[in-house]
Amino acid sequence: MEWLITKWQVLQSVMPFLLDGLLITFEISIIAIVLGSVLGAVLGVLKTLKSRLLSWTINIYLHLFRGTPYLVQLYMVYFVLPSLNISWLQFESYTAAIVSLTLYTASYVTAIVSSAIHAVPHGQEEAARSCGMSKAQALYHIIVPQALKLTVPPMASVYVIVIKSTAVLSVIGLSELTRQGETTILRLPGDTMFIYMAIAAMYFLYCYPVLRFARWAETKLETDN
Amino acid sequence: MSWLYDLINVRLIAEYSGVFLDGIIATVWISLICLILSLFFGVFVALMRMSEKGIIWRTAAAYIQFIRSTPLLIQIYLIYYGLPNLIGNFFDETQTGIIALTIHTTPYMAEILRTGIMSVPRTQTEGAMAVGMNRFQTMYHVILPQAIAKVISPLLGQTVVLLKDTSLLSIIAVFELMGAGLLMFSDTVVATESYLTTAVCYLAIYMMLLIISGIVERKLGGTSAQLA
Numbered sequence: 001m002e003w004l005i006t007k008w009q010v011l012q013s014v015m016p017f018l019l020d021g022l023l024i025t026f027e028i029s030i031i032a033i034v035l036g037s038v039l040g041a042v043l044g045v046l047k048t049l050k051s052r053l054l055s056w057t058i059n060i061y062l063h064l065f066r067g068t069p070y071l072v073q074l075y076m077v078y079f080v081l082p083s084l085n086i087s088w089l090q091f092e093s094y095t096a097a098i099v100s101l102t103l104y105t106a107s108y109v110t111a112i113v114s115s116a117i118h119a120v121p122h123g124q125e126e127a128a129r130s131c132g133m134s135k136a137q138a139l140y141h142i143i144v145p146q147a148l149k150l151t152v153p154p155m156a157s158v159y160v161i162v163i164k165s166t167a168v169l170s171v172i173g174l175s176e177l178t179r180q181g182e183t184t185i186l187r188l189p190g191d192t193m194f195i196y197m198a199i200a201a202m203y204f205l206y207c208y209p210v211l212r213f214a215r216w217a218e219t220k221l222e223t224d225n
Numbered sequence: 226m227s228w229l230y231d232l233i234n235v236r237l238i239a240e241y242s243g244v245f246l247d248g249i250i251a252t253v254w255i256s257l258i259c260l261i262l263s264l265f266f267g268v269f270v271a272l273m274r275m276s277e278k279g280i281i282w283r284t285a286a287a288y289i290q291f292i293r294s295t296p297l298l299i300q301i302y303l304i305y306y307g308l309p310n311l312i313g314n315f316f317d318e319t320q321t322g323i324i325a326l327t328i329h330t331t332p333y334m335a336e337i338l339r340t341g342i343m344s345v346p347r348t349q350t351e352g353a354m355a356v357g358m359n360r361f362q363t364m365y366h367v368i369l370p371q372a373i374a375k376v377i378s379p380l381l382g383q384t385v386v387l388l389k390d391t392s393l394l395s396i397i398a399v400f401e402l403m404g405a406g407l408l409m410f411s412d413t414v415v416a417t418e419s420y421l422t423t424a425v426c427y428l429a430i431y432m433m434l435l436i437i438s439g440i441v442e443r444k445l446g447g448t449s450a451q452l453a
Contacts, residue, residue, distance in 0.1 A: 063428075063431070064428070066385070066431070067385075067427060067428045067431030067432070068389070068424050068427045068428060068431070069389035069390070069391075069392035069393075069403065069427060070389070071392045071393060071395075071403060072392060072403065072406070072420065072423055072424050072427060073424075075406070075416075075420045075423075076420050076421070076424060079410075079416035079420060080416050080417050080420050080421065083415075083416050083417055084232075084417075160293070160294070163296075164295070164296040164297065165296075166296075167296035167297075167298040167299060168296075168298060168393070170298070171396060178296065178298060178299060192306045193303070193306055193307050193310065196299060196302050196303050196306065196307075197303070199299055200291075200295045200299050200300075200303065203294065203295045203296055203299060204290075204291065204294045204295055207293075207294035207295070208290065208294040211290075211293060211294055
């Protein structure tokens, strides 16, 4: 009982700090997923076009971002780009976080979008073209709307990956949830485990519904087909 | 080419080539140990998930949900600060890192294995039982060999993820490839050479895995692996 009361007091004192961090985590993950989805959707569509050079270039980008840890990508954006002495590449940590996480997200989204477009039966495009639509019209009116449904479950899984990746941003001093936890622990070293458990619980509350949604969307897609 | 020499100090990288080589070896070693351990424990967690819905099934499900819904970095911290409270300072940083990564990777492996095992038709089990094998023999001689062919490409994908995940161990002062980059940066304060070399080394390991998965795919005649 004694123990419970002290823990409750600790929780009360650290909660405002942690919630500030959760807000930043929330903000950055939303921004990265929105920007990354737009960029990824564009690249995904471009990848399905018949251009050798385009798909080759996009594949190089995908391999670069799939073959290196996000931590390395973050250091590249945060330390290397500013050292090139180009004025618009002088990032502070917030911008570096957004830029690197957006590129990272887009690499997942590109693969999802292009494989979803490939999954739409080829006859659909042929039918659209034979009705006199241009390539762009066929994409916009016929193919993309059908592909969009297929992207929902994997996109939800990517969103979870993005949320979890924001924890890495603590290494460049961005005051998101993990970083706020580290700062709090400096003040209360005796409660290290308790505070990290509280943080894990907060991440869990943010991620788990999204995971459940992904699974629900997947089963719904299967029953629809 | 001269602009490239202005941009990248090749001599400096050459000076640290030994450190990076050690980093590559450490990363590959850690990944390999975690891969073997997480596959080993993954089989058990997969079997727990396939048991009747009871306390065992619930435990496995809760474990998987927790790992999937929390960041790896937090899991590493929990093990790093929590393990000494439980068993004392029994393990060093690297061993602690390996334990944390194994705990993190096991559920992912379990899910991959479970999907593979479920894809083997029930009649195979029935047939094996009919010729007098017990549950364990059936699993070992009949089910697993067939499941392995199905799980090989998602498994390679997860191996790439594991390889990238090892980089987070640098945060708890484990020496591996990312640590090699950080070491060079703290010595020389040149970001470009330090982190570019780190990235290239990771890409080199990734390419090796791509080639390996290509060979495996051709042997099995399956669809191309979706890595990472």
